[in-house]
Amino acid sequence: MFDVATPKAEPLLRADAGAALTASVADSSFHLIDTTMMYAPRSGGVKRYLSAKRAWLAARRPDVRHTLVVPGAATRAEEAGLYTVSAAKLPFGDGYRMPASPTKWAAVLRLLDPDIIEAGDVFVPGHAAMDAGEALGVPVVGVCHTDAPTLAALHLGDWAEQPTFNFWAQAYQRFDHVVAPSRHTAARLAEAGVQRVSVHPLGVDTALFHPSRGDRQALLRRLGFPADSRLLVFAGRPAREKNIDSMVAAVELLGDPYRLVLIGAGKDARYSSRVACIDFERAPERLAGVIASCDAFLHANENEIFGLVVLEAMAAGLPVVGPNKGGVGELIDDGVGQLATGVDPASLAEAVEALFVRDMDALKLAARRRAEMRHSWDHTFEGLTRLYVQLLGRNPRRAPLKLSA
Template identity: 50%
Template sequence: AWVSALNPSVIEAGDPYSAGQGALEAGQRVGAPVVGFCHSDPAALAALHFGEWAKKPVEKRWAKVFSQFDRVVSPSRFIARRLEEAGITNIVIRPLGVEVDTFHPDRRDRDWLLKRTGLPKDARLLCFAGRPAKEKNVDVLIDAVQKLGDPYYLILVGAGQGMPAEDRVIALDYEKDPKAVARIVASADAFVHANDKEPFGLIVLEAMACGRPVVGVNSGGVAETVDDRVGQLAERANADDYAAAIEALFERDIEALGAAARIKTVEQFAWPRVFEELGMLYAEVSGCPQFAMPTPDIRLTG
């Protein structure tokens, strides 16, 4: 009811369930178009955690809700294809954005990170920050680093919680302050991410904004933001392929790759640019040209 009281020109729902149903009801009440943002693939997650039998029922419910929106925003072609497979047609691809001032190369302090972790100066510091979730394939990262051996080390921010101690792996506590996360990520040598079904991978963009090259997997949303100009992609999410990709990255100029990653992120994924593209979508669905007002020029800083 309170959404209806605002008399909105357009409503965006961040998920298709409680918030989505409320948004659809409010949209019908006031005659406003409703946009649904698809942030995940719950059917794939259900299959991963409960078995393939759980995939179809979840996908059916997912499709039923999303089919009611006037537009469905997908952050990647990967998720757009999953929506299409579920029978959704009114899809627009719009990436998420990153706080390029918070996640910035100026936060780099490698000596501080070495001191905090007790590692030697010649260490090659790989970092992953995220939830300790099964789909993140943290085990692939750990196995790859153990396979590589000296001088590689893996720093897990949050993702190592509850895990037994592992050789060459340093588990740091979850950090809720984005600036603290940015300092750790910027101070590592490279960022690693092995989820091959990642819907988008915002933390990958944040690492790139910090001026760090990324090792990902050649599938899922990460493969749409990481290419050989800003990092390295493993062919598959297994320890052998991933270890080979890490080695290949360090045979290149990682500082040049990191600088290119920063430029790409600022030019394509800074929030003002992302909001401008979303505004054009809102203008289209609502008929209100004010949504398409241009944002100030985005300047590359650092």
Template identity: 40%
Template sequence: MRKLPTHSTFSHPSHHADDATMASLHLADVTMFWAAESGGVKRYLRAKHDFLRSTHWRHTLVVPGTADDATNEIAVVPGVPLPLSHGYRIPLRSGPAEQALCALSPDLIEAGDPYRLSWAALRGGARLQVPVVAFYHSDLPAFFRRLGGPPAELAAAAYARKLYPHFDTVFVPSRYIAEKVADLGVQRIELQPLGVDTRLFHPARRSLRWREQLGLPRDARVLLYVGRYAPEKNLRVLCDAVDKLDDGSVLVTIGSGPTPPHGKHVRALPYEGDAQHLAAAMASADVFVHAGDQETFGLVALEAMASGVPVVTCSAGGLGELVNEHVGYAVPHCRADDFADGLHALRQRDPVALAHAARRHAMQYDWRVVLPQLLRRYLTLLGRQASARPETFPPAHERSRAARGR
């Protein structure tokens, strides 16, 4: 394999055209994180796809799947089912995705996972001479630490150091992840938060019927969790916390995965694929809870806030950046006692004021605010003038130098 460029030299004709040729701009997103029960990455891609329909951009997804999954806007490449992943497929070769990208001939490519498809994106971009960006949706070393301990974490970090410097830009959703990516030696990092559909997730969707269908008492305090049933989500902490409260609170969880929660005050529901039903569940809860301490952003917490629901989360990771004292609590330690204390304290506060504050906070992250920022970053990469300068994150050696100078 020939050496991939760390800085691309762009010569595609449309990159230097004036605004009259904007209709020719074509973005290709490539990722394996696309399945029937996908989470935040799929919501981001769908929101971006819907937004781009109202712009001069054309958008195509390149994802692993079967021939039945292909549409005019989805190019499918071969992939084998990934065990215990609830629908994800993983390509065994990068060649088909590279060929698909070259056939599409996009103006810009974005890679949404760190595996074979990222290398396909880089090779395709090098052949087409177009910019290639990555979105760092998951903390790769931390993920492999959970699977195989410190040796696996070191191997994943070494792999990430080889992969990510090749991209023209690496987008990160939080400063928590920006620090981690900078420590991998990546220098071209831009802080790009995710967003929320504040028209879909709205307090007006609150429904007594949703509670009645679950057989919950009218006066029950509903604590809601939405997400993967996986060890890193620390669901046992939430189950223990609601047991400690023993005040009529019920923990309702919506998701899928290998470790569904159990407990006398727990109602575990399956994955909800209908966006309207999920939005009704969000708005019908009294508190949203999440005990994950390694979240890269915290999209579901943002959806809860848009629904006018206060949140109690860990202060660690991306969630610690999203949640403040106006919208709930970010507890200092991911322990049942801390969550029980936070939930008890929240009960003493004005629920109407909390709901309004949560909604106001989420409005700052509306997709209609966030996605235009992302498009300006794309235009900058394409050599066009953007109306706002992207916020960048300095590499590790510059941060160290600044710290010494304080």
């Protein structure tokens, strides 16, 4: 294992330390593989993170060869740099597939011969990545995208939390390094005894998510809402932890002129005329356009690992109402939105009302400015690339890579 950080010390590599450390590499080319099961036609934040990384590396670091290995209908090369490993489609969950064989997955990774592997989960792909890394003698980075113990308790009952926590902890302890997208996540990993952790917040495409994409009048006509509506919006999967029903109940408590637009989250539900359900917007431009056409973003998951969609809303010029806990609580404050004291309907409704009595135009400008100044993908991927370089420099498989100030 590569002892990059200790549990009680400040991590050696932090995303916000980027200006002080530049990687200078004599031979900077290397082969990075990203692998995860959380990649499907309708998947959300993890897929957007990987797609953004792929585009960024192609534009900014063409010396880095980047390969994606994800579940699919068959084991094959789908296109340049994208390979699928056959996996059964789950009967629920937006087209996700569950791989069955770590051995087969690890064999594909070994054949592709990476210099470094990043795993986006601790399920079959994550364990296969660690097995392949050990066989090849290359470092393996784990990115913590989900709080599995909390989700297990929520979906299965309290009895499931401790065994899931034990599995989760043991898996992340095997990685050479673990990336946490928020301080909240890093603290959860520390509870699990994971020592080599650094915090790298995710970013947002500020050109794609932009206020100029909004067309409020067109959206009002499309949904049949009155012209004086105050439009709240949420985009995400209809998962229990998203607390969709709590957001709907909050809007019902508020009454006119508040309306809620659910993108992807309420497809099969029947709500009152104050709630409009839009199917998942597969085209990013359409998603960005709907969000930018609303007045404020509403989020009700207090255990969110990060909350990428919150950044997307801010970049689109929307202030955010969200819980004062979890990753979302780290992204918003009074300068760009309104923190709710809880995720029950009354607390959410109170926070929404408090938001709309403020200067909404100023909040929209501040939200956009925050996204531009603090949350560019450049910041994220430059920090991650420095991490890869450092791990490769400690790897006996290849000549050391040099780091210089």
